[in-house]
Amino acid sequence: MxxxxxxxxxxxxxxxxxxxxxxxxxxxxxxxxxxxxxxxxxxxxxxxxxxxxxxxxxxxxxxxxxxxxxxxxxxxxxxxxxxxxxxxxxxxxxxxxxxxxxxxxxxxxxxxxxxxxxxxxxYRNSPALQKARELVRSGAIGDIRYFEASYLQSWLVSKAWGDWRTESRWLWRLSSQHGSKGVLGDVGVHIVDFASFGADTDIVAVDSRLKTFHKADGDKIGEYPLDANDSAVMTAEFANGALGTITATRFATGHANDLTLRIFGTSGGMEVKTDGKTSALRICEGPEIDTFGWETVECPPVPTTYERFAKACxxxxxxEPDFRRAAEVQRILDLCFAQEATRALHAAAPATAAE
Structure with a gap:
């Protein structure tokens, strides 16, 4: 006990x-x-x-x-x-x-x-994600060549969760001064893990862009400067050379909390969807490759992260996931932040007169 x-x-x-x-x-x-x-x-x-x-x-x-x-x-x-x-x-x-x-x-x-x-x-608690990883490991879709992963939220558009303009529980997430690293730091950590775990591989390179949008007069509400990133887009490469995209945003109108992973290989493709409560998995393989048919895959329940930790103790x-895995995910996020900082530095540099 x-x-x-x-x-x-x-x-x-x-x-x-x-x-x-x-x-x-x-x-x-x-x-x-x-x-x-x-x-x-x-x-x-x-x-x-x-x-x-x-x-x-x-x-x-x-x-x-x-x-x-x-x-x-x-x-x-x-x-x-x-x-x-x-x-x-x-x-x-x-x-x-x-x-x-x-x-x-x-x-x-x-x-x-x-x-x-x-x-x-x-989101490791998703039966569909766990099943997708199992199928990738079994060779069901061959060698991965392309992937798409997205995490879509809309609380900067919708008032379903309340009004972010007046509630500190949302405002702090938009302010680096209050400890936020924006959508990349908040949910990007999830989608990076989601994509690479589902594909059963590591991300070895990224090329990213972060964007903060104007949302209030002076880009500030009360004590909260609204300077944290609202959307993140990265092109990523898996260890086997496969290329793909990983994106996250708080401006995805019509989406409450939706994660999607599409993985395409040399002999099939898969699509994982979850909102954190329910999840689904589809696969296109075998003869259906030529007819563009997709079959729903049954996914048995899996232990939650809480149950796995209790069992480990x-x-x-x-x-899993352990601290070393989390550190590797943070490495990818740090690369994205560093790339954006370098881009901002170059943009702010004074122009040099041509000789």
Whole structure:
């Protein structure tokens, strides 16, 4: 039985607590939250009696085996490193860190300490994605030659989730000053993992563009400068040489939260779709290649990331996705940010008179 502590009690922590309470051989024993009112409310909601105002107090108490780290992105690194030093297993929210060097340091430290380390790439929970990877591995579509992956959201257009212009829970995601790395840092981390995991390969090169659109007078609302990227487009190359595109945007009118992956090989093609709740897989192979026919593939349920982490803690065998995988995804994102920074620098450079 793994004894679990929840670190941070924001909205995503509710999902963690709910899923871990349902996971086999798992007991929620404690929570850490700096805000007293939220701390007490969270404890009452999930029946957690051991509540702490800071991580050091919880570590001093010590009666837990593992931690679900649901703190803000920039806090993942210092808190996780402290937990690793204390010998606690860690299930960290995405992104693992705000940069590749920090993520790599976390992966190295966790492996050196021998603790269970995993990251919550929630779309690994898609039965269709897991089945697609299995089919790629079996050679069902031959060698991959081309792919398309997209993550489409529309909360900058639709008010289905509320009005982003007036709500801090959305505004901070548009402001680098408040820790946001835009759509690339928020959901790009998911679609990069989604694409390369589904295709059962690594991304070896990217050429990207990031775009921030004018959304308010002075590009600012209250204390929030609206400078984080709203759309991201990258051309990517897989390890076998296949080329494709990976895109993410918050301006996809008509789409709530849709991930799509299309993979085309020398003997077939597949399409994966999910909204995080339901998923579907289609394949075109065999005689249907000549008739352009697509068949729906049945996809059995798969364990969630929460269940896989609980199992890893109970068996001592690390699960996927681990810290090193998350660091590799962060490497790709860092390349995209670096390319955009270089482009901006060149655009700002004064013109040189021709000789």
């Amino acid at each position: 793994v004894k679990l502590l929840i670190l941070g009690t924001g909205s995503m922590a509710v999902s963690h607590a709910t899923n871990f309470q349902a996971a086999p051989d798992t007991e929620l024993v404690a929570a850490v939250e700096t805000d007293a009112a939220r701390r007490e409310a969270f404890g009452k909601q999930f029946g957690i009696e051991n509540l702490f105002a800071d991580l050091e107090s919880a570590i001093a108490w010590g009666e837990f085996d593992a931690v679900a780290n649901v703190t803000p992105d920039a806090v993942h690194y210092p808190t996780t490193m402290r937990l690793i030093a204390a010998g606690k297993h860690v299930f960290c929210e995405k992104p693992l860190a705000t940069s590749y060097p920090l993520a790599l340091e976390m992966a190295d430290a966790a492996e050196a300490k021998g603790i269970i380390n995993m990251v919550n790439f929630t 109970n068996t001592g065998v690390n699960g």
